[in-house]
Amino acid sequence: MNGAAVVAAIRRPAETRWLPLAALWAVLLAVPLWLPLVGGYTALAGRVLVLGLAAIGFNLLLGFTGVMSFGHAAYFGLGAYGAGLTLRYLAASTPLAMLLGTLLGGVAGTLFGLLIARRRGVYFAMVTIAFGQVCYYIAYSWNDLTGGFDGLRGFRRAPIGLGPLVLDIAGDGPAFYYFLLGVFAAAVALMGLLLRSPLGHSFIAIRENERRARFLGIPVERHIWLSFSISCGFTALAGSLYALLNNFADPLGLHYSLSGEIVIMTVMGGMRTFWGPLLGAAVFVVLQDYISSMTTNWMSFIGLLFVVVVLFFPRGLLGFLPRRGAR
Amino acid sequence: MLQVILYNVTNGLIIGAFYVLMALGLSLILNLSNVINFAHGNFLALGGYFAFVLTPFVGFWGALLISPLLAGLLGFVVERLLIRRVYRRDPVYSLLLTFGLAFIIQDACRYIWGPNGLPLGIPDALSRPLSPALFFITWYRVFMVAIVIVAVAGLFAFLRHTRVGLRIRAGTLDLETVSTLGVNVRLLRSINFGVGSLLAGLSGVLAAGQIGLNPNMGDDLLMPSFIAIIVGGVGSLTGTLLGGLLIGLAGALTTVVYPAASEAVIYVIMAVVLLIRPRGLLGEEGMMT
Amino acid sequence: MSFLEVDAVAKSFGSLVALRGVSLSVQPGELRAVIGPNGAGKTTFFNLISGFFAPSAGTIRFNGRDVTRLPAYRRVSLGMARTFQVTEVFPELSVLENVLIAVEVAAGYRLRPWLGRSARAALRGRVDEILALAGLGQKADRLVGELAHGDQRAAEIAMALALRPRLLLLDEPTAGMGDQETYEITRLIRRLHRDAKLTIVLIEHDMRVIFHLADRISVLDQGRLLAEGTPAEIAANEAVQAAYLGKAA
Numbered sequence: 040m041n042g043a044a045v046v047a048a049i050r051r052p053a054e055t056r057w058l059p060l061a062a063l064w065a066v067l068l069a070v071p072l073w074l075p076l077v078g079g080y081t082a083l084a085g086r087v088l089v090l091g092l093a094a095i096g097f098n099l100l101l102g103f104t105g106v107m108s109f110g111h112a113a114y115f116g117l118g119a120y121g122a123g124l125t126l127r128y129l130a131a132s133t134p135l136a137m138l139l140g141t142l143l144g145g146v147a148g149t150l151f152g153l154l155i156a157r158r159r160g161v162y163f164a165m166v167t168i169a170f171g172q173v174c175y176y177i178a179y180s181w182n183d184l185t186g187g188f189d190g191l192r193g194f195r196r197a198p199i200g201l202g203p204l205v206l207d208i209a210g211d212g213p214a215f216y217y218f219l220l221g222v223f224a225a226a227v228a229l230m231g232l233l234l235r236s237p238l239g240h241s242f243i244a245i246r247e248n249e250r251r252a253r254f255l256g257i258p259v260e261r262h263i264w265l266s267f268s269i270s271c272g273f274t275a276l277a278g279s280l281y282a283l284l285n286n287f288a289d290p291l292g293l294h295y296s297l298s299g300e301i302v303i304m305t306v307m308g309g310m311r312t313f314w315g316p317l318l319g320a321a322v323f324v325v326l327q328d329y330i331s332s333m334t335t336n337w338m339s340f341i342g343l344l345f346v347v348v349v350l351f352f353p354r355g356l357l358g359f360l361p362r363r364g365a366r
Numbered sequence: 367m368l369q370v371i372l373y374n375v376t377n378g379l380i381i382g383a384f385y386v387l388m389a390l391g392l393s394l395i396l397n398l399s400n401v402i403n404f405a406h407g408n409f410l411a412l413g414g415y416f417a418f419v420l421t422p423f424v425g426f427w428g429a430l431l432i433s434p435l436l437a438g439l440l441g442f443v444v445e446r447l448l449i450r451r452v453y454r455r456d457p458v459y460s461l462l463l464t465f466g467l468a469f470i471i472q473d474a475c476r477y478i479w480g481p482n483g484l485p486l487g488i489p490d491a492l493s494r495p496l497s498p499a500l501f502f503i504t505w506y507r508v509f510m511v512a513i514v515i516v517a518v519a520g521l522f523a524f525l526r527h528t529r530v531g532l533r534i535r536a537g538t539l540d541l542e543t544v545s546t547l548g549v550n551v552r553l554l555r556s557i558n559f560g561v562g563s564l565l566a567g568l569s570g571v572l573a574a575g576q577i578g579l580n581p582n583m584g585d586d587l588l589m590p591s592f593i594a595i596i597v598g599g600v601g602s603l604t605g606t607l608l609g610g611l612l613i614g615l616a617g618a619l620t621t622v623v624y625p626a627a628s629e630a631v632i633y634v635i636m637a638v639v640l641l642i643r644p645r646g647l648l649g650e651e652g653m654m655t
Numbered sequence: 656m657s658f659l660e661v662d663a664v665a666k667s668f669g670s671l672v673a674l675r676g677v678s679l680s681v682q683p684g685e686l687r688a689v690i691g692p693n694g695a696g697k698t699t700f701f702n703l704i705s706g707f708f709a710p711s712a713g714t715i716r717f718n719g720r721d722v723t724r725l726p727a728y729r730r731v732s733l734g735m736a737r738t739f740q741v742t743e744v745f746p747e748l749s750v751l752e753n754v755l756i757a758v759e760v761a762a763g764y765r766l767r768p769w770l771g772r773s774a775r776a777a778l779r780g781r782v783d784e785i786l787a788l789a790g791l792g793q794k795a796d797r798l799v800g801e802l803a804h805g806d807q808r809a810a811e812i813a814m815a816l817a818l819r820p821r822l823l824l825l826d827e828p829t830a831g832m833g834d835q836e837t838y839e840i841t842r843l844i845r846r847l848h849r850d851a852k853l854t855i856v857l858i859e860h861d862m863r864v865i866f867h868l869a870d871r872i873s874v875l876d877q878g879r880l881l882a883e884g885t886p887a888e889i890a891a892n893e894a895v896q897a898a899y900l901g902k903a904a
Binding site: 109154157158161162165166169173176180299302310336338341344345348349353 | 396400401402404448451452455456457458459461462463465466467468469470472473474476477589592593595596600626629630633636637640641644
């Protein structure tokens with residue numbers, strides 16, 4: 040699907056661009072084959088998928104509802120802790136860990152969203168940052184439960200039993216990557232469908248023109264709240280996958296630095312496009328991996344990346360594709 | 367016991383003073399330019415490092431005077447070169463820009479001055495305790511509070527009695543009208559950003575004299591400053607002043623009773639304010655958008 | 656029983672008094688024009704009716720129901736639709752998408768996270784119907800932001816119509832239009848009034864449009880209702896001439 044085709048994401052153009060989409064999935068499916076050839080490792084691809092999912096989830100809010108949260112790391116981190124704590128203290132069940140992690144982040148976002156749905160712009164951003172820091176603070180001070188600043192260890196993702204079949208995702212082989220890819224695909228499909236539905240259209244309407252949306256009969260605050268909650272839920276799902284990927288959860292997964300990184304991935308890829316955040320995540324993860332292996336001053340380069348994207352590529356990598364509808 | 371309480375209360379006052387100074391600078395920039403300056407804590411660090419470099423040449427007092435001005439000048443230049451390019455765009459871009467700047471400045475400090483803590487020498491007279499009975503309170507602590515009070519008073523006087531200050535205040539309320547009155551809004555915003563950075567730089571010099579220097583010394587102050595603004599009410603400088611004092615004192619008093627919760631109480635105050643009075647103590651209804 | 660019954664509404668913003676107790680009642684099927692010099696409070700009056708903000712005093716009843724404090728989106732679901740003086744549309748979406756969103760809300764689907772094939776087709780049919788009515792059939796796939804001013808106004812009216820309104824509030828529908836565009840919009844409004852029997856309240860400056868369309872005219876001046884009557888009565892009213900027509904001429 041062409042990025043711009045989802046700018047509106049309202050109806051499928053007669054000539055749905057299936058070719059780029061098929062190519063994308065082919066590339067993703069073949070990762071274990073080609074990634075080692077170019078010097079990558081599968082866990083890196085896992086990171087891309089997970090952060091890409093977080094960013095696509097975040098972009099439901101930023102790019103498709105037009106509301107800026109700068110604290111989405113909170114829900115990502117809560118998802119990670121939810122999954123980690125489940126595996127460590129409750130049961131060695133990967134699906135349960137994902138479910139509880141997603142619920143923890145999603146419910147926290149839903150409750151917090153109630154407080155702030157009337158706020159807008161910079162104020163909204165500031166309050167979301169502050170709430171993110173509350174979660175960060177809790178995670179590193181509640182030492183007994185979370186392991187404090189050192190992070191939560193002592194859990195491992197468990198194989199998934201499906202009747203007689205066992206999905207062995209505990210190892211480091213491609214099985215876990217494909218598991219991640221499966222979850223990613225399902226989540227992305229859900230979000231894609233959502234954006235084609237009336238509910239998704241109401242979000243886009245709010246982004247386009249809040250006043251018009253209100254006078255079409257859309258209760259704007261309530262729909263922003265819904266969008267925020269859904270967005271937090273998907274980001275939390277990504278966070279729970281992150282805990283599974285690393286067998287580890289730490290407070291930095293809640294820190295506003297990660298929030299900023301999620302935002303930059305989204306903007307760099309193209310916040311008005313559906314797939315942009317995934318591309319942004321891929322570029323960011325690979326760059327960060329590469330730069331931090333080359334120099335200790337990687338922070339400068341990441342900072343410079345922020346500045347360059349903002350000043351010179353504000354529409355993002357996919358934002359430069361030709362628009363649909365301009366015929 | 368009394369000493370512990372006194373110690374904590376003075377600590378709280380000092381921390382509150384820092385929150386106020388940081389938050390006022392942030393608030394100035396936020397109110398006039400609608401930019402959340404993530405790099406504000408890094409301007410604080412730069413102020414401290416400038417003082418570190420200058421002290422051997424001009425002494426502590428000279429550094430105290432010059433370093434904040436340098437930080438302010440740098441803020442002015444950064445605004446001219448970078449920040450102003452994103453005013454007309456979605457606020458997400460200004461956030462990302464200052465976020466990136468924060469990374470760059472922090473890394474630059476680490477590169478130039480090293481990752482480890484550095485001391486900033488202060489005059490002997492200031493490092494002495496107040497009295498044998500109050501051995502735990504140095505004159506420097508009193509001095510810090512006094513300087514902050516002077517700086518805040520100076521800022522409010524500047525905003526009330528100078529032409530530029532009046533224009534900044536008017537621009538905060540209604541930028542469009544101010545610009546139609548022929549005020550050079552672009553210059554006004556640059557100056558305003560400079561003044562905000564100057565306040566951060568001043569905090570940096572003061573903080574460095576107490577706790578020394580390190581590249582991320584501003585980070586711990588950034589979040590409480592945000593909260594001071596939220597609690598005080600976006601759009602109101604007086605509110606920010608109140609908010610900073612409130613969370614500083616609340617944190618200090620909590621330290622007396624239950625030290626582990628001293629940071630938590632700041633967040634609790636924010637939550638209470640958001641629940642009960644979402645626009646903040648002195649925030650205007652129209653200012654919260 | 657009037658369809659829209661506005662009773663002594665007042666509105667002040669701080670020390671500025673915009674409306675000082677205006678009453679007005681509109682019968683079903685009526686086309687009412689609200690006129691008055693700039694700053695008379697016309698748009699404030701519209702904002703009160705449509706729920707943009709609540710009045711400082713007075714009540715508003717719509718179809719027998721007190722809606723004075725009802726939020727805007729609830730008034731929409733009761734059958735009130737409005738357009739704005741400065742066109743409010745979704746500029747980066749196509750004409751079709753603009754109308755589709757309105758149709759979806761009107762169908763009660765706004766919370767649906769998915770939609771079946773048949774429901775989708777039904778909505779699509781409704782969209783085509785409205786586009787044809789508003790004369791935008793040819794431009795369905797164009798982005799609204801790229802259309803000419805007159806077509807953008809038409810798109811906004813089309814969105815309002817998609818809500819199946821019982822009362823249509825039009826704020827200066829011909830503002831900024833050339834003669835040809837004004838004619839087109841006027842024809843559309845008349846069609847809605849005569850054929851679809853829609854109750855319409857409109858604010859307008861163009862006297863040709865007003866006298867061509869209106870059943871009755873209400874004149875506002877300095878936040879008060881100055882006069883009300885048929886176009887002929889208003890044209891003959893001396894107070895109106897002094898306050899408004901005189902100044903305009």
